[in-house]
Amino acid sequence: MRRVVTLVLVVLLALAPPALGLAQVDRSEQLRLQGAIDDGQRLLLERQAEIESxxxxxxxxxxxxxxxxxxxxxxxxxxxDLRRQRDELTADVARLEQERDLAQERLAALEADLTLMEERVRGLLVNLHRNRSGQVAGVLARADSFHDLRVKQHYVGLLAQQDVAVVRDLDDLVQAVARERADLEASIASLNARRDELAATVGQLEGTQVQLATLIxxxxxxxxxxxxxxxxxxQEQDALEAELRRLDQALLQEIARLEAEERRLRQQAQEFVSDRAxxxxxxxxxDEARARIDNLTAPTPSPAAGYVSPLDDAVVTSRFGEQNNSFVSLRAGSEGAAVRSVRGGVIISVASGGVNVGYMVAVRHDDVVTTVYTNLQPPVVAVGDAVSAGQVVGYLGGSTFVxxxxxxxxxxxxxxxxxxxxVDPASVLGL
Known part of the structure; x- marks a missing residue:
């Protein structure tokens, strides 16, 4: 009888539904994440084997x-380096051209004022000729140029006060025109020198590019x-990924650096309390340092639904795992295109990856997902910046080879x- 009861209990337990708490456990996301991690680790092993082979x-x-x-x-x-010099020189040339144009505008305005002053002085001479006599009037009336009039300082002192003011205004204006012309000539000379330097740099760049193409x-x-x-x-990928795997430690170091910087700045602010500005x-x-610290240490928000593309009209040119790479390559519609964060988050790394990689920007979106963007030009964001989905984090074109x-x-x-x-970004972006 006892065996029968025991058997019935076993059957009932087997048929009974699981406890409510156990029924609610969903391990699918955990399993998916672990599977992606396993795939990534397998890729690393295959890459190392290929390097050794x-x-x-x-x-x-x-x-x-x-x-x-x-x-x-x-x-x-x-x-x-030459590209950087070229870009800096191009910016300098543009700035100097703007300064030259402004100087030309100022000079044109002064010359227009000088023309008006000419009419006033001519009126003065005519008035002297008609209404005055004697040596002073005769000498001034015979002045046939502004310069001739200005050098007759002895006679100018004998003019009426109003007439003296006219001549002094003329003198100031002529000197202003001379200064502006000198400034313009200096600006043009500087502009031409920078243009020559830019042309030489571009020539070096073109020659070096030919040298690189020959080596390749x-x-x-x-x-x-x-x-x-x-x-x-x-090996370059290995080095980059090793650097990215150290992001957590680098992040702690950056937070410590920012905290020390904040303390230093607040202490100095107390020392300069008498100097309000x-x-x-x-x-x-x-306060800016504290805001960056808060961005880096605050709990990451729940992700918004979906992701945005990092490029406008992106085309996939290589996929995760091809030739043992751990990225996807996306082609933009133009060179130097804007690169956007695929979701809101915080910038946790901005670094130069060398000639093969260009600049790199890493964005932490939550406790699980971090995205990394490479082949960028010098950065437009900094560690600790909060970014929103679709915000520009850089521009393409930082690598020599990509x-x-x-x-x-x-x-x-x-x-x-x-x-x-x-892990494979395809599932994140829906590629």
């Missing part, structure tokens, strides 16, 4: 090919060279255990 195949050629790659990167770095062509001409370049690309400026800077219309876009996921790895 290439190194073995290159054998005796390895050392010379490494030298060629280093020379390629050195030339590429020189190109980046030499590498591409052999199987070993192509393998060496592929290895360099994979200086104290207010220091307090404003301290085309200036291509974005390399990464997504980094972190699980509950703190393990972070790059």
């Amino acid at each position: 290439i190194t073995r195949e290159l054998g005796a050629l390895d050392a010379s090919l490494r030298d060629q790659i280093r020379e390629r990167d050195r030339v590429a770095d020189r190109i980046r 062509a030499e590498l591409e001409s052999t199987q070993a060279g192509r393998q060496a370049q592929q290895r360099a690309l994979l 200086r104290s207010d400026d220091l307090t404003r800077q301290a 085309p200036p219309d291509v974005l390399r876009f990464y997504v980094r996921n972190t699980n509950a255990a703190g393990t972070a790895v790059f």
Whole structure:
């Protein structure tokens, strides 16, 4: 009888529905995230295996090919410096052209005033000729130029007060015109010098680009060279990802730096309390540091529905996992296109990744998702900035090797255990 009762209880327990708390547990998102992390870790292992395989195949050629790659990167770095110089010079030329145009406008206005003054002085001379006699009137009336009139200082002193004011105004105006002409000539000379410097820089840039193309062509001409370049690309990715995996530690260091900066600024503001303007400026800077700290340390908000594209009219040119890469490549409609944050978040890293990567910007969206944008020009955002979905975080074109219309876009996921790895962005962007 006891066996029958026990059997019935077992059957009833088996048929009974699970407890309410257990029924509500949904592990699908956890499993999806863990699966993505597993895929990312597998990709890293495959990449490392490919690097080792290439190194073995290159054998005796390895050392010379490494030298060629280093020379390629050195030339590429020189190109980046020349591009920066070119852009700075272009901005200088534009500024000097504007200054020249303003100087020309001021000079034209002064010359118009000088023309009016000429009429006034002519009236003065006519009046002297008609109404005055004697040596003074005769001398002044015979003045046939402004210069002739101005140098007759002895006689000018004998004029009526109103007439003296006219001549003094003329003298001031002539001197102002002379100064403005000198300033204009100096501005034009400076502009021409900067234009010459810009032309020389562009010439160096074009020559260096030819040198780089030659080096790359030499590498591409052999199987070993192509393998060496592929290895360099994979190693560059490893270095970038290693840097990004250190973001959490770098973030703590940046918060500590900002806190120290805030303390220093507030202490200085107290020291300059007698100088109200200086104290207010220091307090404003301290408040800005505190705002960045708050952005970096505040709990991340719940994500808004969906993501926006980082580029307008983006076209996928390579997918996650192709050639063991951990990003997707997206082509914009034009070179130097604006790159936008795919969702609201906080900037946690802005750094130069070298000639192969350009500048990099990382945005933390929540405790799980961080997005990374590379091949950017010098940054337009800073660590600690809060950004909204669709806000511009940079412009394409910072790498020497990646085309200036291509974005390399990464997504980094972190699980509950703190393990972070790059995952396929396709599911995030719906590619």
